[in-house]
Amino acid sequence: MKQHLIECGVTAPSSEEAMVMNVHGPAKNVNLRIDYISRTMLSNLPDLLIDLLEVAAYVYCADQRLARGSDQLSKFGESWRRSLRFKIPVRDLAVWQDPDVQEALIDTLGFLSDDSYSFEFRQAETPVQPKELYFHDLIDPADEHDEVALFSGGVDSFAGAVTDLVANNRSLTLVGHYSSTKVRSVQEGLIAELTRRGFDRRLSYIPVWVSNEGVRAREYTQRTRSFLFACLGLVVARMSGKDRFSFYENGVVSINLPLAGDVVGGRATRTTHPKVLRGLEQLFSLIQDREIRIQTPLQWLTKKEVTAKIASAGMADLLDQTVSCTRPRKWTESQKHCGVCSQCIDRRFGVLAAGLADQEPSDRYMQDLLLDDRSSGDDLRMALAYVSLFKKIAATSKERFLVDFPEIVSAVGHFPGLTASEAGDRLYDLFQRHARSVEDVISSAVREHGTALYRNELPAASLLAACYNRGHVEISPPSNYDTDAKAFMDRLSVQTLEFAFDDEQERVHFQGGLTLEGANFKIVAALIEAFRSAKKRQTEVPFLPAPDLADQLSISEQSMRQQLRRLREAIESLNVTMGIPMDQDTFIQTRERAGYRLNPLCREIAVADILAVSPIAHTP
Template identity: 85%
Template sequence: MKQHLIECGVSAASCEEAIAMNVHGPGKNVNLRIDYISRTMLSNLPDVLIDLLEVAAYVYCADQRLVRGSEQLSKFGENWRRSLRFSIPVRELEVWHDPEVQYALIDTLGFLSDDSYAFDFRQTETPVQPKELYFQDLIDPANEHDRVALFSGGVDSFAGAVTDLVAKGQSLTLVGHYSSTKVRSVQEGLIADLKRKGFDRHLSYVPVWVSNEGVQAREFTQRTRSFLFACLGFVVAEMSGKDGFSFYENGVVSINLPLAGDVVGGRATRTTHPKVLRGFEDLFSLLVERRIQIRTPLQWLTKKEVTEKIAAAGMADLLSQTVSCTRPRKWTESQKHCGVCSQCIDRRFGILAAGLGEHEASDRYMLDLLLDDRSGRDDLRMALAYVSLFKKISATPKERFLVDFPEIVSAIGHFPGVPTSEAGDLLFALFQRHAKSVEEVILSAVREHSAALFRNDLPAASLLAACYNRGHIEIAPPSNYDADAKAFMDRLSTSVLEFAFDDDKKRVHFRGDLALEGANFKLIAALIAAFRTAKSRQTEVPYLPAPDLARCLGVSDQSMRQQLRRLREVLEPLNVSMGIPMDQDSFIQTKERAGYRINPQCREILIADIVGGVLSASTD
């Protein structure tokens, strides 16, 4: 793993192994600028959120400067992950030294980008740079809108915006991040089109420019872009007096299963993964000491269904003005989609599946999805991997979904208000619908181009020709399919969660080689006495009120809830290892206004009955 030291707020690095980054002053090499904010909104911005903006800008820009492994899929390996240590000056040092804040920051960024993070915060030197430094185009007055939402200019963000504007009759403040003027022009063009359609008074746009200055970006995966984007949305929402903001992205992309076996970890993006968004919520809530919510109204929709919402809102004529490609350097005036990256492939499948191909000519892509030659580099492999993945999903029965696609498990339990068992069913149905739409696009194209396929007139390395030759994408079923399916179903029948409490070593053990200790142990220890007493007396297990539980742990209510969330996350592997459908109440039950208790359906057993090695899950 490559190790990097990033020294922030300085004009020069202290050693050859470090890089220097600065958002202001003589050594400035990071741009951070937010336009079209009112003076009233700016007055509502506390110093800790200026700190957050700077932290996010440093993380994002360092991500671009510090290269990973080769861009060839087959060569990703140990050099993919990086160890990043940041030294950052902040105004509110006590807040950033809070262990809960540091945990939320490090844990969420680590899962998001598949890197290792460490932060050394220090008190910023006086005189402190004024917050007006980042807000150069102040406006007055400003419209007060119903919601704040993130706006990239792609299909999903446009669909979410027009749905809220048209179908729901809401007014929006759209926050757009750009590091290229080409991206900003796309966003501004769509905003202008919407205003011309009569939404001028219901819409405002806040463009945010964050980029490296005078330094060439070397890494283009940009896994931390969503952290920066979310921080920008949160800051604007906070200045607007809102309790959160909206992130428009469909559920298939949000989970984003890896397309191929060597696309692992951060190589398969987790930019809007439910676990990442809950981590953002926790961090933001800790910073302002009240609950912040990130809304994802498109979570249970496929790309096809999201695209259909644009037509339903009467905006199909603007579909071709949206841009999904992440390679703006390749864009031309007439072609802003490379047709090769996963975003372009996913977009085109969605548009064709929605029957809206007539609203976007295929020549707006540098490479046609189905008909053009993809023999260069990994162009064909990426497209075939996409089709192969959803072909496999289509053939997967519900009882094997978690077994064959274990990456799904990390998302289960992170959908607010949705029980884990229900979330699993919803995700299975979601991916099945998307797989069906991919199949329909391929079959429709085969019918349309049957004569050319029969005569071999299409390039052999075109996606349609490769799919027509089934040998390219046939996936053999596992030889032990029946045995695995039976074993999985047998495990599902084991509905009782068993645990053993070790007072001496201060651990709680579970079947499935998992143990809790540290802060997790302390939380369970605060609840175990009431559980045991009720069991021995055969009475109802009482709930411990939230303030009382927080008092027992010696932490705030907010910290106690964060700890409970982390405990539930630690238990997530039992979904697969034990085949026990885990929701948030499987072990620790929550009841509004009553408090918390160990689920009465759980069974405490002797430590000697837990056989095998145990994985430690400490939070200290």
Template identity: 35%
Template sequence: MTRSGGDEVLRFDLDGEERAISLKISQLTQRMVAGLPDRALDLLELAAHVYAVDSSVSRGGPALQKMGAQWHRRFHIDMAVRDLAFWQHADVSAALEELLAFLSGDKFTFTFGLRQHSDAERNRFFKFGNQSAWSADRVLMFSGGLDSYAGALEETVSQGLSVALVSHASSTKIERVQKDLLAALRAKLNPDLFRHVPVQMQMVGGVKEGTHRSRSFLFATLGAVTAFGFGQNRVSFHENGVVSLNLPPVGNVQGTRATRTTHPKSLLLMSQFLGLVFEKGMRVDNPFFWHTKKEVVEKVAQLEMVEQIRHTRSCADIHNQTKLHPHCGRCSQCVDRRFSVLAAGLETQDPKEAYAVDLLDGVRKSVVDKETALSYVRAAQQYVHATPDMLQQRYPEILQAVESFNEPAPTALSRIAGLLKRHGQSVISVMDHTLDHQAADAFPANSLPWMYGEEKRKAAFSAGADVPTISLQTSDQTYTIEFDDERQTATVADVVDIPKGANFNLLRELATEHLCAAGQGLDPLDYPTIAAVDLSDRLDLASDEALRQRVNRARNTLGRLLEEAGLNAEQGKELVENILGQGYRLNPTLVSVRIKSATR
């Protein structure tokens, strides 16, 4: 007999306004829940609170305006707990706050008080299934995507293990996908190898912030609680390593926009924190980290379930999915999926008709859609040729992953370089194969092959092309740019005047991001860029080409003016930096910014 354990709605006050989140975990047994320690129940409520407040406070909208000031938030959560002594330990608070800071980019602090509770409260978030002696060898997080599906196959078909699949369906469409995939597994394999543990989670009153960076903390908590109930101390997220690293191939994927769910540092911090909550330890890992997406797709084929590829879902645009087009074809997840399936030679198992915009033939209308596809290919080109040292210089954040592995840093960095190179080769092989059979200009205008061909021609024949630059060495010479917003003029190094106009407007937009990064105390190489599409919008320019021309003119003007003042002309041109595939910024190794006070 299935019966609910009680009120699954968790209510809280947010700056005096009552808010609520509903949370229900199904298919666990009363015996499993009765064995959970008080601190595990506290953790479940705490993770739900964190997710709820994250979803209830906007970061400032998708325009990324004042990114550093608005996107990075501060929260203080005051909640009552059952195991007060545990939560008041300094090492517990430190581990929790470090984990949430890395996952979300926000600052979380906590105050805990003692909670009076009854035994009945233990069951409030659980909908019990039939009592059963079934037990799991492994606990996996299951989304219905290609990677998590391949993970379920790997653990059952290859390893012969019984797995509990914990999943949350953000829509009824995804819930149906998950159920159908599991039904296909049960039909072909031993049905006793699987137990589905669905989780229902919904903000009462709607969501104000859709990035959901803290959601992975809640998911890891749900997985850990399930694992503990089955007597296990390991939870696995299966995701290919390129996505887990999440190096920014698109310029506006910065800071809090880039998910860190399966980043190696996230998993390490989760393991360390959850190891404090559960006395026997709790490991959170990603067995697919050293796999590319192509290799994951190939694994599904090797395990003889290739016909199910078409039934998995990878698209980020869930709400606009249709039966005819379950994938939008525009988002980075769709681009990644389609490239990988084509590289693996399994396109018949993932028909192009399933994509509203086909990877190769489809016309990409918006600037964002164009940049998403092109930046993905640009990044792949870089990965093919990048040495470990080049990766470390171009993407200094990669060291956060390197330091999270239990092996020498040079070894980890070399292995990551190999992973990215294999990924890059698979992407470029698709582009080369495509253009070997049909010229780029034979494709529809604004399709990916057409844009790729246009970009290659510009790079080869345009003397005025915007050549990407990045200065990786610090300089003894720095240039202070002082902005007078009232007069709309700027002064470089106290001697070079930039009058009101196009060059001032460009420098002033870049200075906003520079000041935000400086105010956060970021390392200079971590200063964010502004994506071409965003900078074009801010400067009211019609296209990326117009922006490139604007930047080139500004660089040349700065170089000339500095040379006339007896300063370094080449460094003048480098004051505005373009990082390939990411965007534009003031060179943080050469520039400091000052805003002139109106009262001076």
């Protein structure tokens, strides 16, 4: 893993290996500009949120400047992941030095981008950058709107916006990030159309420019863009007096299963993955000392269903003005979709499945999804992998869903209000619906172009010809796939969570070698006697009120809740090792106003019984 030191807010690096980044001054090389904020909103902006904007801008721009290297699977560990060490000046140092804040920041960014992060914050020297210098084109106070939402100019964000405006009769403040003027023009064009159609009093648009200056991006995966986007949403929401904002993105993309065996980890983007969103909520709640919620109203919809909402709102004619492609340097005036990236492939399948092809002619794409030659590079392989993935999903039973697609497991415990089992069922239904829409598009195209296919008139490397000629589409799985899947299925028979409490060694052992100790052990120790006593008497296991649990641990209630979160994260690996979908209540249950208890469905067994079959693997 390559090490990188990023020194922020300085004019010169401390060593040859360090990279300097600055949002202001003579060494400025990061742009941060926010337009169309009202003077009233600006007066509501504390220094802490200016810190957050700068931190997010540094993280995002460093992500683009530091190449990951080879994306070959054989070099994934050594070249793809990076170790990023930031030194950043801040105005509110006490907040950023809080261990819980740093842990939430590091953990969320790590899962989001598959990189390793560390942060050293220092007190910003006075005078610091005045916040007014980040804000341009200030406007007079505007009407307060119902919601704040993030707006990219793609299908999903536009569908969410028009659904809220038309179907839900809400007013919106849309926050749009751009690093290219081409992207901003797309967003502004859509806003202008909505304004022309009479939504001007219920709609405002705040464009935010964050980009590197004088340095061309070397890394285009943009794994941390959603962190930046979410920080912008929080800042505008708080300036508007709100504790929530919305991400408009469909649920299939949120989970974003890897298309093929060598597209794993951070290469399958986790932009609005439920675990990322919960991590962001936790980080934002900590730094704001109040509960912050991130809403995802399109979570349980497929791309087809989201696209259809644009037509339902009476905006189908604006569909071809939305842009999903992430390669703006390739855009032309008439073609703003490359047609070969995963975003373009997913979009075109959604448009065709929704029956809206007449609203978006195929020549809007540089390469037609189904009919054009894809022999260049990995273009055909990417498209075939997409079809193969959803063909496999369509043939997967609910019982095998988590087995065949273990990436789903990391999401099931992060849907508020749903148990892991309920979330798993809903995700299975969601992916089945999307798989059927992909199949319908292919089947319809085969019927339409059957004669050309029979006569071999289509390019052999077109997606439709490749599907038709092969009779079936599949991407070779990893060599150990069958063995791993069988082992996973064998473990599914063990549905009860078993643990052993080792009082002498102060450890809690689980099947598969997972061991809790330290602060995690102390939480279990505080709850174990009530669990044992109730089991022995065959009565209900009582809950221990939060203040009492915190007193027993000799920590504050907030610290106790943070430690409980860490314990739950520490046992998440049991999702796979034991084949049990884990939610936050699987081991330690929480009940509002009642407190905490060990889940009565768990089973305590002897230490020797677990150690006899499990290798030892410690967790803090």
